[in-house]
Amino acid sequence: MRARVLLSLLAVALVAAPFVVSGYLVSVLIVALYFAYVGQAWNIMMGFAGQLSLGHALYVGLGAYTAAALFVQSGVPPWLGLIAAIIVAMAFAAAIGFLAFRFGISGVYFALLTIAFAEFTRIGFDHFGWVGASAGLFLPVSQRSGSDLLALRGTPTMFYYVILALAAGAFALSRWLLTSRIGFYWMAIREDQDAAQALGIDTFRYKLAAVVVSAAMTSIAGVFFAFYYNNLFPEQIFSIGRSIEIILGPIIGGLGTLFGPVLGAFVLQLLAEALREGVSALGLEIPGLTQVFYGVCLLVVVMFLPNGVWPPIARRLRL
Amino acid sequence: MLRVEGLDLFYGDAQALDGVTFEVKEREIVAVVGANGAGKSSLIRTIHGMHRPRAGSIRFEGRDIVGQPSHRICELGIGQVAEGRQIFPSLTVLENLEMGAALRRARAQEKASLERVFGLFPRLAERRRQAAGTLSGGEQQMLAIGRCLMGCPRLVMFDEPSLGLAPIVVYDVFEVIRRLNREEGITVVLVEQNVAQSLRFADRGYVIENGRIVMEGSGPALLADDGIRRAYVGL
Incomplete structure (x- = not known):
């Protein structure tokens, strides 16, 4: 009940925001919501199913390039391009997941594989x-x-x-997935894959499903990115830095939780923006400041709130 | 019911199982005993489709199950209570049990299975809302057994159920296994380091050393064997 009231308040505030705040703040909120969205998508794979991807920029890039190239080269409208983008991202995800899970690659090695594929693709797109x-x-x-x-x-x-x-859609989908049968199996796989397998859960199939669902959602963010920023460079969109940015929100907010990715994205983006503004108001220009700030946030959370910022807040609010 | 023949398993170049042959008849309790590292867990995991053997056959009710994925093997009615219990510590007792009913063969009976498990283990019913990680070692072992039963298995492989438990609790666990066998007709494969106790308890036993079955016979006969008494029982 309390959760529902708070969620409605948040929804009203976000819907009303463009009428109240300045254009500059709207653009900051767009970035925050963008990271809330991709964070939620990544959280399905890592937070729910326990599969660490450090190459999620791959799916952003694939989605962005597919829809944008179809639009630029053939005049395909973006919403059709979106479908193509989702299909391409799902195909890549299925191929990577199949390779990894069929041959029992997990943990750190799986994460390395996701980086490798993002890097291959970046180099491929460069040519x-x-x-x-x-x-x-x-x-x-x-x-x-x-x-x-x-x-x-x-x-x-x-x-x-x-x-x-x-x-909002990603939030609702995550919520539904968490309470569904598949969310239940993901939880088992995340907690103890061997045990899940011993119980007869088809770990291969459900891990693959997590990767594919997460990739499909992430590719939609890519389409948004392409049409919002209007320019794409492989070096930027596929870079590992982008992948790291995606995962910071959910980690800082709280892995595997519904509000964690949203809270993490807002905290990080709003604070980073405030910091940038504050520093430039002092007439200083410090390159890489945002990255240092991200690093400090991560350090603080890992040291003092290993489960993320959201769980203690949820307890305080008695949600 | 279960027939394993000439099973060879390698981890890279290291051979873990060497021509393992053994048989379990319906409603039997069969113990596979041996020292740490003899290949007991490897054997269970291979039967359960978690490792692929290099050679040999595994037949369950006449059907070869080598190369089948674990979830298919579970669907056939082979359950496993893994070593070290492997419960989900942050989930509640009830959620752990529900997770056990993931199999298609078990979904329809989920309610009835839950009643049955709570009947067998009243402690789990009392603690159903508690996080499984907060249970005592013995309770966790009961939970692991209960969770396996939720999948309605006909044959259950127990991997070192006595590991890390106090002697009195070990006795309880063995008693539960005996009841499952006697009252519910569940066929039992018991893999143990606790040689004396498991041979006393089993209908038949196999002794495994360095991945090879070196001896087989009825439980009492093996227990009476001088070599075994010296090597494992310490008498």
Whole structure:
């Protein structure tokens, strides 16, 4: 009951935000919601099923490039491109998951494999002429008179509501998955894979499902990224730094929880932005400051709140 | 019921099982005893589809199950209570038990199975809402057995159920296994380091050394064997 009231308050605040706050703050909120969304997607794989991916930028990049290239080269509308993007990401995820789980690669070695695939793909795209190779892929930006949701062209406010809807959808899906049979099996696999197997849970199938679902969701974020930023470079979108950014939110917020990825993304992005603003207000320019800040946050959480920020807050609120 | 023939298992170049042959008849209690590292756990895990043998056959009710994935083997009615109990510590007792009913063959009977397990282990019923990690060692072992029963197995392989338990609790665990065998007709494969107690308890026994079955016979006969008494029982 309390949880429902708080959740409704949060929803109302987020829906009303663009009417209240400045355009600058809306753009900060877009980034925060973006990370809340991808964090939620990554959390399904790591937080629910216990499979560590350090290469989730792969699926962001694949989603972004698939939809953007189809749009730029063939005029395929973004919502159709989205379906293609999801299919491509799921195919990659299925291939990686199949290789890893069929041959019993797990733990750290699985994480290394996810990095390797993200890196292969980055290098591949650097030489992939059809999508602009290392010179990048640019979406045509025309003067916007209004918002066109079908073409995914419009004002930041439109993008704000798109990413808000995505984040809410990811939250609802995660919630449903957690209480479903498959969520139950994921929990068993995360807690003790051997035991799950001994009980007759098809660990191969459910681990694969976690990877594929997570990749599909992440690729949607990629499509959003492409149409919001309008330019894509393999060196940026597939970089391991991006993968790390994705996982910071859920880790700091609380792995395996529903609110953790949301809370973590907001705390990190809002604080990082405040820090950037504060430093530039002092007339300083410190490159890499955000990364240092992320590192400090991670250090503090790991040392003092190993389960993340959310669980103690949930206890305090008696949720 | 279960027939293993000429089973060879390798971990890389190291041979863990060497031509293991043994048989379990319906409603029997068969003990496989041996020292640490003799290959007992490897044997159970191989039967359960967790390792792929290099050679040999495993037949369950006449059907070869080598190469089948674990969940299929479970569906056939072979359950396993793994070494070190392997309960899910952060889940409640009830959730642990529900997890045991993941098999298709067990889903319809989940309610009845739960009643049955709570009947066998009243302590688990009392503590159903408690996190499994907070149970005592003996209770955790009971939970592991109960969870296995939730899958409605007809044959259960117990891997060192006495490990790390106080003697009085070991006695209880063995008593439960005997009841399952007598009253519910569950066939039992018991793998143990606790040689004297398990041979006294089993209908038949096999002695495994360095991955090889070196002796077999009825429990009492093996117990009376001088070599075994010297090597394992310490008399």
